[in-house]
Amino acid sequence: MLNTVAPVWDGNETFMVLGGAALYGAFPVVYSTLLPANYMPLVLMLAGLIFRGAAFELRSKATRTQHLWDLAFIGGSALATFCQGVVLGSLLQGIHIVDDKFAGAPFDWLSPFSIFCGLGLLVTYATLGCGWLIIKTEGELQKAMYSLMKPITGVLLLVILAISIWTVLGQPAIAQRWFGGHNLIWFAPVPVLVLASAWGIFRAVNKQHEHVPFRLGLFMLFLGYSGFIISIWPNIIPPSLTIWQAAANPKSQLFILVGTAIVLPIILVYSYLQYHVFRGKVRENDPGYH
Template sequence: MQIDLPVIWAAIIGLGVFIYVMLDGFDLGIGLLFPFFEEKAEREVMLNTVAPVWDGNETFLVLGGAGLYGAFPVVYSTLLPANYMPLILMVVGLIFRGAAFELRAKATRTQHAWDLAFIGGSALAAMCQGITLGSLLQGIKIVDDKFAGDPFDWFSPFSVFCGFGVLLTYATLGCGWLILKTDGELQRKMRQIMRPLLAVLLLAIAIVSLWTVLGLPAVRQRWFFSGNLGWFLPVPILVVLCTLGIYRSLNRSHEAMPFLLSLAICFLGYTGLIISIWPYIVPPSLTIWDASSSRSSQLFALVGTVIVLPVIIVYNAMQYRVFRGKVREGDHGYH
């Protein structure tokens, strides 16, 4: 029996993208929450919770991009040209926030400017990721395995709203992370912010879900007429249960549960995306098998990935283990 390498590679890339969203999501979310806190000490604590791990979080974005290039090269002639602008802006945002991490701690007169760079870079990166997601869902015009649409096809009310949805998701993850990693007055403020933020996120999820069903015929076809409905039905129920669980944990002052349940909501949304596009890697016409590189190329790259991926995962896990525990004002060794 021959191994279906495109399916294996789709699973690897899907895993890498989800781990990136999970880890860099709360990382970007902290930048989105920055404007709500003016005190320097509070901002320092917020940054210190991710200072030891933020660059490692982005490793999985590189993994996903490299895997995509090696296993599904046709995607680079379709998905990327269709989203050049948001993807370039995303990279610009990541550069600005990365520079802000390193330079704001050393700045004196320009620290406020680096705070703005951190906020703007986080917002720009998150927004562009959501716009690219919306562009993927609404479909990309392909002729002869090449992008055949307009350079601004990515810009639509649906894709922009998906961008705001990703902003809300990351901000919620950031809130949950800071509840876990801080205490005292900062933690109390995060609990207050998370309640209305979660309500707005739930509304955004409902709107995006309805929009995809009513406004995107290809997605509606895959949900209701391709045998996928049974897989999707538990998703909205579980999202509501996770939301109720977060509110309950906030009321009972649980520290880890808001973050863990926020991750669960993120995972459920990700499964909804997979159900909406599977087996297409670039909807509405390019499947994972259509976009695949040669079997020998995929097999060669798979051998390297099997060796490297566990090392990356263990390295990142060790980071979080070493820097576990609360972060408080005046802690040293994070910059």
């Protein structure tokens, strides 16, 4: 399992650095509000990423403590994912802002809804991981992932349904944004496409089409974030800070745009190369992070 992601995980984190830097340059007010509102989950997320990265390198060198680094990898990955979901949940439920500054309490992020979003993101990423391993492995491991793909997709559908209902009942402004005016035209295809993607995953598993479950899982994740954007638009920090209020001055935005236009194609090219070069199956006796 580690060998399937070993060639690409380091490069993937470049997108986190690019996104964080671009957000700071283009929307500095978001940093001054989102970070104070979510210091603890964000710090814990970084700690999880540190444990996961260290486990990659140190596990291969360890002898007696290898199982402990396995636990560090599992725990770090789960912690980073859970905290990311908590932050998304706290953002969706709204952050108290006064004069473009965070004015809430230190633990406003901690709520049943944000905790459930954290658990929901664990299910989401587990679904993607299951689809990825179907592509990259064979034999008993692939067979186990085929068996897991359908039930975990079903759980993901239940999570999406629960979060959607919870959001509508708990956030009247978002409910109005979903179903009021012309927004319904944009929102209506999302649940239909989610159900169609889940049906496609079930069908692909039955026919053992290796690449389809992962691709449709990615599409479901894209639909989830599309629904998220529709829910808060035009706010970037709901319920009151719009994308226009949070934007940096035009000169800063132009600087970020030029930098992104240079860096992003480079990242996309080497990302394509690493996935292309290391395409195909990964087998148990292949060299790597054993």
